[in-house]
Amino acid sequence: MPSSRIILHIDMNAFFASVEQQSNPELRGKPIAVIGAAKRTIITTCSYEARAFGVKTGMNTWEARQKCPHLIFVVGNNRKYTYTSTQIIMIMREYTPLVEVFSIDEAFLDVTGCLSLFGSAERIVYLIKSRIKHQFGITCSVGIAPNKLLAKLASDMQKPDGLTIIKPEDISRVLERVPIKDLCGIGAKMNQHLSNFGIKTCGELGRFPVDILKRKFGVTGEKLHYMGLGVDDSPVVPDEEAEEVKSVGHSTTLDKDISELADIQMFLLQLSEMVGRRARRYQVAGKTVTLTVRYPDFTTFSKQESRVSHTNNSEEIYLAALKILNSIELTQPIRLLGVKISNLRQHTEQLPLFPAERKKALLAGAMDQVNNKFGDFAVTFGSLLGKDGGSKVISPAWRPEGVRNVEVD
Amino acid sequence: MRRVAERIKVAAIFAPGCKIKPVWFEWRRQKHAITELSYFWKDRDGDATLLHFAVSDGSNLFELIFNASDQNWTLEGVEGS
Numbered sequence: 211m212p213s214s215r216i217i218l219h220i221d222m223n224a225f226f227a228s229v230e231q232q233s234n235p236e237l238r239g240k241p242i243a244v245i246g247a248a249k250r251t252i253i254t255t256c257s258y259e260a261r262a263f264g265v266k267t268g269m270n271t272w273e274a275r276q277k278c279p280h281l282i283f284v285v286g287n288n289r290k291y292t293y294t295s296t297q298i299i300m301i302m303r304e305y306t307p308l309v310e311v312f313s314i315d316e317a318f319l320d321v322t323g324c325l326s327l328f329g330s331a332e333r334i335v336y337l338i339k340s341r342i343k344h345q346f347g348i349t350c351s352v353g354i355a356p357n358k359l360l361a362k363l364a365s366d367m368q369k370p371d372g373l374t375i376i377k378p379e380d381i382s383r384v385l386e387r388v389p390i391k392d393l394c395g396i397g398a399k400m401n402q403h404l405s406n407f408g409i410k411t412c413g414e415l416g417r418f419p420v421d422i423l424k425r426k427f428g429v430t431g432e433k434l435h436y437m438g439l440g441v442d443d444s445p446v447v448p449d450e451e452a453e454e455v456k457s458v459g460h461s462t463t464l465d466k467d468i469s470e471l472a473d474i475q476m477f478l479l480q481l482s483e484m485v486g487r488r489a490r491r492y493q494v495a496g497k498t499v500t501l502t503v504r505y506p507d508f509t510t511f512s513k514q515e516s517r518v519s520h521t522n523n524s525e526e527i528y529l530a531a532l533k534i535l536n537s538i539e540l541t542q543p544i545r546l547l548g549v550k551i552s553n554l555r556q557h558t559e560q561l562p563l564f565p566a567e568r569k570k571a572l573l574a575g576a577m578d579q580v581n582n583k584f585g586d587f588a589v590t591f592g593s594l595l596g597k598d599g600g601s602k603v604i605s606p607a608w609r610p611e612g613v614r615n616v617e618v619d
Numbered sequence: 620m621r622r623v624a625e626r627i628k629v630a631a632i633f634a635p636g637c638k639i640k641p642v643w644f645e646w647r648r649q650k651h652a653i654t655e656l657s658y659f660w661k662d663r664d665g666d667a668t669l670l671h672f673a674v675s676d677g678s679n680l681f682e683l684i685f686n687a688s689d690q691n692w693t694l695e696g697v698e699g700s
Binding site for chain 2: 581
C-alpha cells in the first residue's frame with residue numbers, strides 16, 4: 211500500500227571529495243575541491259571545509275581561489291568513485307532488493323517489506339551507515355519518509371552524516387515552511403513561475419487552487435499540487451525493472467575550443483567508436499544518429515538524422531554524424547561535442563550477406579575482441595592513434611551495471 | 620599525484636577473503652615500510668583486473684597497482700616527494 215511505504219534516500223556527503231580525503235590522509239579536515247582531469251577547471255565537488263568558505267560545485271578554480279585562498283585542488287579519479295559507488299550499492303542491496311540508483315552518489319531504497327528481518331528502518335540505516343563508514347571511511351545523509359519525494363527532502367535536512375525522519379502524521383507540519391525550491395523536481399524556472407503566483411513554500415503550493423495550476427502547467431500542474439501536499443506514489447524501481455534505455459551516447463567537453471575541421475572529425479570518430487563499442491557490447495543498434503554541439507558561450511544545440519537501417523558500427527555512426535556536421539554552419543568554435551544513437555532495437559549478431567558489409571562487421575568484431583582483452587582503444591582507427599580516448603566525466607545517467615555502465619577514465 | 624608507472628618489488632600479505640595487504644615496497648633502491656593503507660579500489664584494463672592501493676610510508680603517499688592477471692606490482696604515482 212503506497213500510504214504505508216517506508217522509503218530511504220541515501221545521499222553520500224561530498225562524495226568525490228570525501229573519497230579523496232580518505233585516500234590521502236593529508237587532505238583530511240582541509241578545504242579541497244575536486245576538478246576534472248581535463249584542462250578545463252570547473253569544480254566537480256568540494257569538501258565541507260571548502261563549502262564553509264563559500265566554494266561551490268560548478269565554480270571555476272579562479273573564483274573558488276578567491277573564496278578560499280588555501281583551497282587544495284585535487285584531480286578527480288573517476289574509476290575510484292565508480293568502484294566505491296558500486297560497492298556501496300551492493301551493501302544497500304543486502305538489505306532490500308528494491309534499490310533505485312538515482313546517481314553515482316544517491317539511491318532510493320524501499321524497505322517496507324524488510325522490516326521484519328532487520329527490526330526497523332532506523333536499524334537498517336544504522337547498519338548501512340556503519341558499513342559504509344567502516345569500509346570506506348565516508349559518511350552519508352539519510353532521509354526516511356513514506357515516499358521518494360519526502361525521503362529526498364529529508365536527507366537534505368541534515369548534512370553531513372545526518373538522519374531525518376518524516377513521519378506520515380508530520381508531513382503537513384514539516385512542509386508548511388519548506389521553500390518549494392527544496393523539492394526535487396522544482397528547478398529555477400519553475401520556482402520563478404510559482405513565485406509569480408505568490409507561492410514560496412510547500413504549504414502555499416498545497417493550498418493553491420489546483421485548477422489554476424492545471425490551466426498554467428497542464429498535467430504538471432496537478433503533480434505540483436500533490437508535491438505541495440507531500441504526496442508521491444512513484445515506486446522505487448530497481449535497475450533490472452527500469453525502462454529499457456532509449457539511447458546510447460557519449461559527449462566530451464574538449465580540453466580547448468576547436469574550430470579546425472580535422473580536429474572536429476577526429477573527436478567525432480572517437481565519440482562514434484565509444485558509442486558503437488558500447489552499443490555492440492550490449493547488443494543494441496540505433497536508427498537515429500544525433501550530433502550535439504556546444505559553443506564557448508554555452509549555446510547548445512542538437513541535430514539528428516535517421517538512417518535507412520539500424521547500426522552499431524562505429525564507422526557508420528561516424529559517417530552519419532559527419533553528414534549532420536556538414537549540414538550545420540558553425541558560427542563559433544566548439545566547446546563540447548556529443549554523438550548519440552537512438553530509436554534502438556535489440557541487435558543480435560548476424561553476419562551480413564554482402565561481402566563489404568560482412569567485412570565491416572568482422573573487422574568491428576575483431577577490434578572489439580582485442581579491446582576487450584587489452585583495454586579500450588588498444589586497437590583503433592589510425593587517426594585516433596596516440597589520442598586520449600574514453601569518458602572523462604561520470605554522467606548523471608551512470609549506473610553500476612547494464613548499458614548505462616559507462617567506463618570512465 | 621606525480622605519475623611514476625614503474626614496476627616494483629612489493630611484499631604483501633594475502634589474507635583469507637581475497638584481502639591483500641601490501642607491507643613494504645622497494646623503489647629506486649630504497650625500501651618503504653607501509654604505515655597506512657588509506658584506500659583501495661579496483662578497475663579493469665581489458666580483461667585484467669587492477670587492484671589499486673593508496674598507501675603511505677609516513678612521509679609520502681603512493682599509489683600501488685597489483686595486476687591480478689600478470690601478477691605484477693606497479694608504483695603508479697607518488698605524492699609529496
